[in-house]
Amino acid sequence: MLNASYEPVNITRARRALVLLIKGVAVVEEAHDRFVHIGLQLPCVIRLRQYRRLPSRIQTLSRKNILIRDGYICQYCGGKFLSSELELEHVIPRAQGGQSAWENLVAACRDCNARKADRTPAEAGMKLLRQPRRVTIHTSRALMRQTGIGEEKWRKYLYY
Ligand SMILES: [Zn+2]
Incomplete structure (x- = not known):
């Protein structure tokens, strides 16, 4: 999703993009070759009609944002x-006072999560791929680039 200024805002699900298009809040800039319906192509890049001021430099802590930060890779x-x-x-279990924060949450597959259980990585003998960090709007752009590497139609909006 791009701002009215063509600045990339975020990566959104196709369903949400379609809702924004139907509501007339956004327009299609690039479409996939696939059709979701007769005469309706799956959007690839959409742009907001009105400029949206980005709320803050800090991205909201959410499951989706953690998964994007970690590239959908079990850490x-x-x-x-x-x-x-x-x-x-x-990472530091809640039972040991670990917070629900960017620096303490990582993506993990079910097997690894079950194996680690209520232990620290050291106690479980498991190593993190990398230390989790807070995501800011700057890292968020870097993440969009990383996620969009294979998306031909995203490229010109992510690299300028
Ligand atoms: Zn795993």
Whole structure:
């Protein structure tokens, strides 16, 4: 999704993009070759009609944003998974005072999450691929680039 100024705002689900188009809030800039309906192509890049002021430099802490930050990769075994196969894992378990924060939440597959259980990585003998960090609007753009690497039609909006 692009702002009215063509600045990339975020990566959104196709369903949400379609809702924004139907409501007339956004317009299609690039479409996929696939059709969702007769005469309706799956949107690839949409742009907001009205400029939206981005609320803050700090991205909201959400399951989706954690999964995007971690590239849908389990931070213990390094496997790539679907969103539905990943869980949010507290590095320092809540039982040991671990917070629900960017720096303490990572994507983990069910097997790794179950294996680690209520232990720290050291206690479980499991190593994190990398130290989790807070995501800001700057890293968010870097993440969109990373996610969009294989998307031909996103490229010109992400690299300028
Ligand atoms: Zn795993």
